Amino acid sequence: MPSSRWFAVGSADGSEPDVGARAAEEALPYDDAKLLVVFCSPSHDVPEVLRQITARSGGVPLIGCTTAGEIATSGPGEASVVVTALGGDGFAIETAVATGVSNDLRAAGASVARCLPSRADRPHRALLLLTDGLAGDQAQIVRGAYAVLGAGVPLVGGCAGDDLKMTRTFQLYGDRVLTDSVVAAGITSDAPLGIGVRHGWRRVGEPMLVTSSGGNRVYTLDDRPALDVYLEHLGVVDRANMSGEEVTRTALTHPLGLSRRSGEEQVRFIGGARFADRSLSCIAEVPRGALAWIMEGDEQSVLSATDAACGDSLAALDGRSPLGMLAFDCIARRGVLGDRGIKTEVDRLAATARGAPVAGFYTYGEIARTRGFYGFHNQTLVVLSIA
Amino acid sequence: MPASAWSALQLAEFVAVVSEAVTEASAALAAVEGAAEALDAEVVAIVCGDELLASVGYPEGAAPVAELAAVARAGGPCELTIPGTGPSHATGVAIEHPPGAALIVARSGPHRLSPEEAGLLLGMARVASLTMRMLRLLDDERAARAESDRQASENARLLAALTERQAQLERLAAEQAALRRVATLVAGQPPAADSIFAAVAEEAFRLLGADVGGVCRFEPDGSVTVAAVRGVNDVLSAGNRNPVEGEPGRCVIKAVMRTGHSARVDHFAQASGPLAFQGIISAVASPIVVEGRVWGAIGVGSRSAPLPADTEQRMVDFTELVATAVANAESRAQLKASRARIVAAADQTRRKIERDLHDGLQQQLVTLAVELAGLRDAVSSERQDVRRQLSRLERETRVVLDELREIARGVHPAILSQGGLGPAIKALARRSALPVRLELGELGELDRLPEPVEVAAYYVVSEALTNTAKHAKASVAQVDLDVSDGRLRLSINDDGVGGADPARGSGILGLTDRVEALGGTVELISPAGGGTSLVLHLPIARRPTTTPRAS
Numbered sequence: 001m002p003s004s005r006w007f008a009v010g011s012a013d014g015s016e017p018d019v020g021a022r023a024a025e026e027a028l029p030y031d032d033a034k035l036l037v038v039f040c041s042p043s044h045d046v047p048e049v050l051r052q053i054t055a056r057s058g059g060v061p062l063i064g065c066t067t068a069g070e071i072a073t074s075g076p077g078e079a080s081v082v083v084t085a086l087g088g089d090g091f092a093i094e095t096a097v098a099t100g101v102s103n104d105l106r107a108a109g110a111s112v113a114r115c116l117p118s119r120a121d122r123p124h125r126a127l128l129l130l131t132d133g134l135a136g137d138q139a140q141i142v143r144g145a146y147a148v149l150g151a152g153v154p155l156v157g158g159c160a161g162d163d164l165k166m167t168r169t170f171q172l173y174g175d176r177v178l179t180d181s182v183v184a185a186g187i188t189s190d191a192p193l194g195i196g197v198r199h200g201w202r203r204v205g206e207p208m209l210v211t212s213s214g215g216n217r218v219y220t221l222d223d224r225p226a227l228d229v230y231l232e233h234l235g236v237v238d239r240a241n242m243s244g245e246e247v248t249r250t251a252l253t254h255p256l257g258l259s260r261r262s263g264e265e266q267v268r269f270i271g272g273a274r275f276a277d278r279s280l281s282c283i284a285e286v287p288r289g290a291l292a293w294i295m296e297g298d299e300q301s302v303l304s305a306t307d308a309a310c311g312d313s314l315a316a317l318d319g320r321s322p323l324g325m326l327a328f329d330c331i332a333r334r335g336v337l338g339d340r341g342i343k344t345e346v347d348r349l350a351a352t353a354r355g356a357p358v359a360g361f362y363t364y365g366e367i368a369r370t371r372g373f374y375g376f377h378n379q380t381l382v383v384l385s386i387a
Numbered sequence: 388m389p390a391s392a393w394s395a396l397q398l399a400e401f402v403a404v405v406s407e408a409v410t411e412a413s414a415a416l417a418a419v420e421g422a423a424e425a426l427d428a429e430v431v432a433i434v435c436g437d438e439l440l441a442s443v444g445y446p447e448g449a450a451p452v453a454e455l456a457a458v459a460r461a462g463g464p465c466e467l468t469i470p471g472t473g474p475s476h477a478t479g480v481a482i483e484h485p486p487g488a489a490l491i492v493a494r495s496g497p498h499r500l501s502p503e504e505a506g507l508l509l510g511m512a513r514v515a516s517l518t519m520r521m522l523r524l525l526d527d528e529r530a531a532r533a534e535s536d537r538q539a540s541e542n543a544r545l546l547a548a549l550t551e552r553q554a555q556l557e558r559l560a561a562e563q564a565a566l567r568r569v570a571t572l573v574a575g576q577p578p579a580a581d582s583i584f585a586a587v588a589e590e591a592f593r594l595l596g597a598d599v600g601g602v603c604r605f606e607p608d609g610s611v612t613v614a615a616v617r618g619v620n621d622v623l624s625a626g627n628r629n630p631v632e633g634e635p636g637r638c639v640i641k642a643v644m645r646t647g648h649s650a651r652v653d654h655f656a657q658a659s660g661p662l663a664f665q666g667i668i669s670a671v672a673s674p675i676v677v678e679g680r681v682w683g684a685i686g687v688g689s690r691s692a693p694l695p696a697d698t699e700q701r702m703v704d705f706t707e708l709v710a711t712a713v714a715n716a717e718s719r720a721q722l723k724a725s726r727a728r729i730v731a732a733a734d735q736t737r738r739k740i741e742r743d744l745h746d747g748l749q750q751q752l753v754t755l756a757v758e759l760a761g762l763r764d765a766v767s768s769e770r771q772d773v774r775r776q777l778s779r780l781e782r783e784t785r786v787v788l789d790e791l792r793e794i795a796r797g798v799h800p801a802i803l804s805q806g807g808l809g810p811a812i813k814a815l816a817r818r819s820a821l822p823v824r825l826e827l828g829e830l831g832e833l834d835r836l837p838e839p840v841e842v843a844a845y846y847v848v849s850e851a852l853t854n855t856a857k858h859a860k861a862s863v864a865q866v867d868l869d870v871s872d873g874r875l876r877l878s879i880n881d882d883g884v885g886g887a888d889p890a891r892g893s894g895i896l897g898l899t900d901r902v903e904a905l906g907g908t909v910e911l912i913s914p915a916g917g918g919t920s921l922v923l924h925l926p927i928a929r930r931p932t933t934t935p936r937a938s
Contacts, residue, residue, distance in 0.1 A: 110447075143420060150446040151429035151495075152471030259396060260427070289403035291396050371472075371495050373423035373431075373443060 005090030005191060006030060007324030007386055009357035011072035014041060014079030020052030027083035028057060035093045035185050037084040037128070037326070038064025038172055039361040041077075042162045046170055047177050049081055054175045060085075061095040063183040064172035065130040068161030068331040069342075071360035073350055076334075076342045078163075084326065084359040086386070090190045092117045097173040098182045102135040108182045109144025116153060116186030126154045126193045126384070128185040128326075132169050133159025133364030135180050137215050137285045142367055142375040145184075154370045156195050156384045157184075158328030158363035159283070166248075166271060169364070191320060191387040196312030197368035199267050199380040200305025200333070203257055203293035205233050210290045218256075218280045221292065225278035230256075230270075233294050247273040252335040255379045256286065257295040267295055269332055269365065269378035283365045284376050295379070299341045302333050306345050306381050310352035313385040316370075320387035325353045327360030328382040334362050349383070394507045397425040401511050411522040415441035418490070418515035425511070426504055428494035429469045430477075433515070434459050435488035444493070445470060459489035464500075467493040478505070482512045484520035562701065565590035569708050583712040584615035587685065591705045592617045595698055597687035599667060602675070602709060604683040605644055614683065639672035643684040649673040649699040669693040673702040677713045685709060726904035727839075734842055737799040744795040749788060756784040800845060807834065808841040812866060815849050819864070820856045821881075826867045836875065840925050843901050844868075844877050847909065850895055851879040851921045859883025859919055870927065875907075877923040887913035895921070 010026025012019040020040075027036070036057055040049050046066060054062065070077040086093065096115035101108035109129075116127055127149060131141055138159060145155055160169035171181040187193065208229055212219040221229040227247070231239045234254060242250075248271070257265030268282045286292065314322060327349055334342050349358050368382040369375025401421045408414035419431040419441045430444030434455045442450045451468075458467055459479045467477035477493035478500055490512040492500070500508060569590055572583045584602040592600025599618035603611040606628065613627045631641045642650030651671045671694050672686035685706050687694065763777035795801065803811040809827055816823035835841070848866060855864050861883030869876045895911065902909050907925035 114447075146443065148447040150449070150470045151444040152446065152469075154471075259393065287400050287403055289396075289399035372427035372429060373420065374427070 005088040005189065005323060005386075006086070007357060008085045008087070009072055009082060009324065009359040010085075011070070011074065011077065011080055011082045011359075013077065014043060014081070018052060019044065019081045020049035020083075021056055023081045023083040024053040024056040027085040030087050032089070033057065033060045033085045033087040034091045035086045035095070035187070036060050036062040036064070037086075037130075037185070037359070038062060039067050039070045039082045039084075039359065040064060040172070041070060041079045041081065042066040042165075042170065043079045044081065046172075050172055050175060050177060053081075053083060057085075061093060061185065062172065062174055063095050063097075063128070063130055063185050065158075065160035065183070065361070066162055066170045067361035068163050068364065069334060069362035071327050071329060071346055071349070071358065071362070073353075073358045075346050076362075082359050082361070084324070084357075086187070092119045092122050092188045093185055095173070095183065095185045097171070097176075097178065097184075099178055100180055101132065101141070101182050102180050105136050105138070105140035106144035106147075109141035109146075110148045111144075112182050112184035113145035113148035113186075115184060116149060117188050119188045122188030122190055124189045124192050125152070126156055126187050126195070128187060128384070129155060129157035129182060129367050130171055130184070131157065131159050131182045131365075131367075132171060132180050133161070133283055134166065134169055138365050138367070139284045139374075139376040141182055142369060146369065146373065146375065151371075154193065154195050155367055155375050156326075156328070156369075156382060157367040158361065158382065159365035159367075161331060161362060161364050164331060189386070192317045194313040194316030194322075194383075194385040194387070195368055195370045196309035196314075196316070196383045196385075197366065197370075197377060197380050198305035198309040198312070199265075199297075199330075199377070200301040200303070200308075201255065201257060201265070201267055201295040201297040201379055202301065203265070204296050205294055207259075207291045207293050208233065210286055210288055210292055213286050213288045215285055216282045217274075218282065218286050219277065226280045227273045227275075227278040230280060230294070244272060244275070251280075252332050253296065255295050255332060256280075256282065257293045258286065258290050259293075260374070265293065265295065266374065267377065267379035268292075269330065271364075283378055297333075297336050297379075299337055299344075302336050303341070303345060303348065305333075306348055307352070309381045309383045310349060310385075313383040314352065317385055317387040322353055322356045322385040322387055324357045324359070324386050325349060326384040326386070327358060328363050328366045328368075328384075329360055330366060330377075330379045330381065331362045331364060332379045333381060345381075353385075394503045394510075397507055398510045398514070401425055402514050405514055405518050408518065408522065411519045411526055412441070414515065414518045414522050418511065418518070419443050422490065422492060422508065422511050422515075425507060426492055426494060426500065428492045429472065429475075430467065430491070430493040432491045433482070433488055434491065435485050440485070440488065455491055458491045458493075467491070469493055469495055476500070478508065480508055480512045482516040482519075484516045484523065488516075490515060562594055562704070565594045566704050566708065569705065572712075581615070583709065587705050587709050588615035588617045591685055591687055591702060595687050595694065595701060596689070597694065598690040599670075599688035600686070602683065602685050603640065605681060609644075611640060611644075611683070618688075639670045639686055640684055643672045643674045644681070647674050647676070647681045649702070651694070651699065653693045666690045671698045671702065673699055673706045675706045675709045675713065677710045677717070682710065682713055723904055723906070726900050730901045730904050731839065734799070734839070738804070741795045741799040741801060744791060744798070745801065749791055749795065752784055752788040752791065756781050756788060759784060799842075803841055803845050808836055808844055808868075809834065811841070811845050812848050812868070815845070815852055816866065819852045821852070821861060822863045823852065824863060824865045826865070828867075828869045834870075836870070836927055839901075839905055840875060840927055843898070843905060843907070843925060844875060844923065846901070847877065847895075847898055847921065847923050848879060850898060854887070854895070855879070855881045855883065855919070858887065859885075861918070873927050875923070875925040875927055877925075878920060880918060880920045882918050884915070885913045885917045885919050886915035887911060887919045 008027050008029055010023040012023040070080045070082045072082045094115040094117050096112040098108035098111045162169045168179055171178045171183045173183045208221040211223045218226040220226055251270035256268040260266055268286055271281045273280055366377045366380045366382040404421045405417045408417045415433050423431040423443050432442035432455050433440040437456055439450055439452045458477050464478050466474045469475045472495040475493050475495050476499045479489045479491040482488045482490050569586050572586050588600045588602050601616035602614040604614050610628050610630045639650040639652055653669045667688040670688040672684045674681045675683045759777050759781040763774050766773045800811055802814050816825055855861055859881045861881035864881045867878045899909050905925055910922045913919040
């Protein structure tokens with residue numbers, strides 16, 4: 001007899017046939033699933049994977065996205081498919097999609113936020129968002145959702161990936177494969193939903209003043225071309241001969257940190273440089289007038305953050321045990337941890353979950369708003385624990 | 388980082404974000420979001436009295452305006468319920484613009500705003516206020532400019548309407564002027580129907596923007612006679628008589644003939660009739676109704692575009708003028724015929740009287756005189772008293788006879804009947820009390836003119852010489868006669884005092900009827916002190932008339 005709520009994860013490796021069907025089969029032990037969340041490597045034929053999953057799940061609401069690496073209880077994966085199912089009477093869930101979102105990200109966030117079921121008998125609520133991190137300032141999506149839901153509803157989620165190609169990511173909604181979209185699930189439950197967010201980065205060197213920026217792009221730091229100032233601070237001597245790839249690789253482990261009241265910096269992942277005007281392109285807005293530091297981390301600090309994020313999410317469950325965990329882990333942390341480090345990280349996640357299944361993916365940006373106003377992050381681990 | 392440096396930095400970021408706003412409302416939203424971010428607060432709002440200008444932290448449309456207004460009124464730290472968190476620390480600070488507004492902040496957690504944060508909040512309130520005020524001014528200016536643009540466009544619309552009205556007025560004025568020109572012709576003397584038709588065709592054609600215009604008369608046999616035409620000279624010309632072969636639905640003239648109402652054909656591909664192949668694509672015709680009967684029609688046609696919808700209406704005035712002209716012409720023709728009949732009847736009567744006098748009374752008097760002479764001679768010389776008596780009777784009889792002859796000559800001069808105009812004028816000259824010089828041109832002794840012409844000319848000369856002798860105080864009169872090109876021109880001039888009034892001499896006035904009945908004119912020129920000149924023009928040969936037929 002199933003409990004009134006259940007959480008199951010199925011994963012399948014890409015080298016095996018029918019990867020979508022097998023992952024779905026494993027994720028659906030019961031027939032009263034309320035939501036499927038799919039994290040799929042972009043190396044697959046994504047529409048085919050989705051067809052296999054929906055063939056198994058039928059009309060169960062589904063959201064999902066492509067990744068820069070997947071996370072399952074068994075460990076981090078590449079070219080795999082991870083399917084998470086939430087089921088049972090304890091959940092009431094609705095999903096929504098917004099397309100063509102780069103025209104108006106804020107409106108897209110507001111639009112999908114309205115899917116949250118209005119259920120007085122389900123006091124615990126959260127909006128799960130999966131977005132196209134390449135579609136512009138993701139903070140606007142979070143602001144749009146916050147404007148609709150207010151402070152009473154936590155926001156959680158991440159930006160889809162494309163294995164660091166940085167060209168195009170996909171969002172999944174029902175049987176549709178979309179891009180430039182936001183998909184969301186409004187989750188209400190009769191048990192708590194806990195969210196933790198940590199990054200584990202620290203400042204290095206002197207701060208830089210953002211003297212010119214527009215949206216996600218930083219044009220000048222300290223009144224000089226942003227790329228040059230950034231590389232100077234990193235001590236790169238041969239700046240003129242750096243390729244775009246080299247800059248992106250370097251930036252992956254050296255994000256910008258923006259000062260915040262709490263003392264915890266907002267970390268800004270640098271996606272790349274534009275040599276024409278020697279500007280830097282970030283995944284979210286870097287406001288003019290902000291003070292920015294170059295951040296760095298190491299395995300130890302990043303893993304400490306993992307523990308802390310898991311701990312925070314579990315603490316929010318009011319002492320209940322988690323049914324499962326969803327992890328939205330920044331691709332940049334993976335760069336710092338390396339292959340061995342990420343295995344360690346997922347092991348720690350699983351250990352913290354106390355045997356509950358874990359699913360997640362490596363993201364191009366993370367969403368977590370539990371308190372305060374700000375909810376879009378880079379270089380962090382966001383953990384959603386579901387009791 | 389020192390708290391003050393952090394505060395300055397946050398304020399700088401806040402300024403940067405809020406200053407990007409382009410409207411007062413978007414500045415208010417940017418301010419509440421910026422403040423929420425800087426102070427890590429869940430709820431930030433700007434309220435003004437009971438009006439919410441912007442807020443974050445509440446579900447859409449569910450901000451508790453009254454609670455927020457209460458925080459604003461409290462003017463210091465107090466409590467506010469944050470959704471999902473419960474009662475929390477809240478602070479409100481007044482902002483200068485809009486007047487009476489306040490910026491309210493509430494955040495979860497145990498900590499009230501630190502002194503630095505409170506200072507930052509004041510700074511942000513000031514920045515928000517300044518920005519919103521500036522944007523309000525800009526909004527107002529934008530609204531003023533929009534209003535000004537609206538007014539400018541309204542003015543332009545009015546101007547366009549005025550121009551349109553003026554164009555209409557000009558069009559009407561042109562129409563009126565055209566009608567006036569035609570009307571002048573209609574009313575003018577001498578009334579020439581041909582020129583009226585030509586003028587109507589011209590004006591209608593020009594004014595209605597047509598390529599073809601014409602006036603035609605309907606004949607009893609169903610054909611039409613072209614009275615005037617413009618634009619299609621190669622096909623139709625005035626005086627042509629044409630059968631109308633088109634169907635009423637395809638030929639405007641036929642339709643008018645049938646219905647007596649205006650007709651229009653706008654699809655000339657299906658048209659028939661005399662103009663169907665002239666490239667005309669649109670035609671309108673209107674009836675000319677004379678004394679209740681459809682006399683004919685005015686038609687216009689266009690080769691470029693359909694004629695305007697009001698064409699029929701605008702043609703009405705022309706058709707009425709033509710109808711008037713036709714009616715006038717017909718009346719004049721009737722009058723002239725009537726006068727001619729009267730004059731002819733009078734002349735006949737005069738001739739009969741003259742003949743009766745000559746053959747009857749005159750002969751009897753001659754016989755009486757001869758018999759009286761015979762009787763006198765038969766009376767014996769002893770009865771001288773009887774003989775004297777008879778001689779006196781004979782003389783008196785001859786005086787009566789002479790007087791009778793004179794009367795008969797006045798009634799109808801026998802010399803005119805017998806000798807013609809030349810000898811008759813010479814006889815008048817001889818009898819005149821004033822010396823008369825004659826210049827009779829090439830009119831020979833035996834040249835005869837139509838009798839009504841001779842009679843009219845004779846009486847004009849007779850009356851003129853009598854008047855000259857009576858009133859002109861002239862020393863000489865001159866009579867000039869010229870007959871050429873089918874016309875007679877006669878003038879009687881004198882060197883007298885002038886100033887003759889045609890109304891005074893009823894004789895001349897009476898002759899005018901006779902002359903006009905023959906289609907001629909009499910003109911009196913008599914400036915004071917400048918002599919008098921009477922000029923007579925008479926057509927000699929009766930030519931085919933071009934005036935409308937009288938029915």
